[in-house]
Amino acid sequence: MFRIRQFESRVITLVDDNEIPGVCHEYTGQEAVAVGVCSALASTDILTSTHRGHGHVLAKGGDVGKMFAELLARSTGYNHGRGGSMHIADVALGIYGANGIVGAGAPIACGAAHKFKVAGERNVAVSFFGDGAINQGVVHEAMNLAAVWRLPVIFVCENNQYAVSTPLREVTILEPYVRAQAYGMPSVIVDGMDVGAVYEAALSAVDRARSGEGPTFIECQTYRYFGHYSGERHMKTNYRSAEEMERWKQRDPIDFWANRLVSDGICAREDLNEMKRQVDDQIAAGVAFARQSARPAASEALNYMYAVSYPNTPAAGAES
Ligand SMILES: Cc1ncc(C[n+]2csc(CCOP(=O)(O)OP(=O)(O)O)c2C)c(N)n1
Ligand SMILES: [Mg+2]
Numbered sequence: 001m002f003r004i005r006q007f008e009s010r011v012i013t014l015v016d017d018n019e020i021p022g023v024c025h026e027y028t029g030q031e032a033v034a035v036g037v038c039s040a041l042a043s044t045d046i047l048t049s050t051h052r053g054h055g056h057v058l059a060k061g062g063d064v065g066k067m068f069a070e071l072l073a074r075s076t077g078y079n080h081g082r083g084g085s086m087h088i089a090d091v092a093l094g095i096y097g098a099n100g101i102v103g104a105g106a107p108i109a110c111g112a113a114h115k116f117k118v119a120g121e122r123n124v125a126v127s128f129f130g131d132g133a134i135n136q137g138v139v140h141e142a143m144n145l146a147a148v149w150r151l152p153v154i155f156v157c158e159n160n161q162y163a164v165s166t167p168l169r170e171v172t173i174l175e176p177y178v179r180a181q182a183y184g185m186p187s188v189i190v191d192g193m194d195v196g197a198v199y200e201a202a203l204s205a206v207d208r209a210r211s212g213e214g215p216t217f218i219e220c221q222t223y224r225y226f227g228h229y230s231g232e233r234h235m236k237t238n239y240r241s242a243e244e245m246e247r248w249k250q251r252d253p254i255d256f257w258a259n260r261l262v263s264d265g266i267c268a269r270e271d272l273n274e275m276k277r278q279v280d281d282q283i284a285a286g287v288a289f290a291r292q293s294a295r296p297a298a299s300e301a302l303n304y305m306y307a308v309s310y311p312n313t314p315a316a317g318a319e320s
Pocket of ligand 2: 130131132158159160161162163164
């Protein structure tokens with residue numbers, strides 16, 4: 001969780017300094033969701049992510065250096081510098097892509113889960129999406145099919161209360177987890193600021209999916225500390241009150257668990273501080289790696305545009 005927190009803090013300064021082209025959607029505040037869910041997964045399980053995807057990638061084992069390199073548009077990045085923040089993927093790690101299209105990860109997760117089922121592989125697919133995505137038709141199509149086909153999918157709705165500046169309650173009848181019940185799958189709501197609660201819910205969903213019982217829906221109540229995207233900090237918005245933001249920060253997922261680990265005698269404060277120092281070193285090394293990596297050459301702009309290695313697809317001869 002602290003690695004995600006520090007990664008995003010560094011992203012903010014790199015965007016402001018124009019080292020990261022474009023914008024990013026920071027995950028700060030929501031760390032317990034990605035970490036709680038991914039801690040319940042095996043390395044062979046997969047996830048689909050969102051426009052706010054850095055936390056999911058890091059929690060599934062993403063490399064800090066390759067992520068910064070992607071954000072800084074370098075050839076050493078996850079997508080060779082072509083994708084940026086909203087397209088980071090690493091199939092080997094089971095990260096089937098961040099995605100700029102709201103809700104688009106849900107059918108992709110179902111497709112992966114269907115493959116697992118057909119191939120007799122006991123893997124699980126997780127689809128992360130926001131509260132805004134619960135009004136996308138494709139998410140409902142995905143939930144229906146996952147239930148009918150009993151696919152090993154976990155739908156994780158990160159309810160951070162807003163889609164851009166629109167409060168969930170203004171555009172959504174019933175809470176997301178209640179809607180999912182209509183598809184005949186177990187559906188729970190958990191405290192998304194408590195990594196333990198998220199982990200417990202994810203663990204039982206994973207058990208269920210792995211044993212062939214089908215999908216589960218988990219709504220995580222959470223909050224993003226910053227704006228919808230990095231540019232919002234320079235805008236005068238007032239859709240969230242200072243009191244509301246402060247109330248959520250009082251329940252900070254990292255502080256809460258750090259205090260709990262220390263008070264339960266599981267680790268000493270000094271151990272946590274040492275862990276934080278190590279994370280800060282990783283972040284600094286990751287940025288240095290990105291900065292010293294080359295940018296793609298203009299002559300290579302068309303590389304990686306088309307896949308030529310898909311089974312039964314004749315190789316086109318050009319580089320994939
Ligand atoms: C299909 C589609 N519609 C609209 C958008 C524009 N858009 C990008 S993010 C976003 C809000 C998403 O809200 P939510 O799903 O709650 O995720 P959060 O940003 O809160 O993490 C919208 C409307 C989009 N990218 N894709
Ligand atoms: Mg939201």
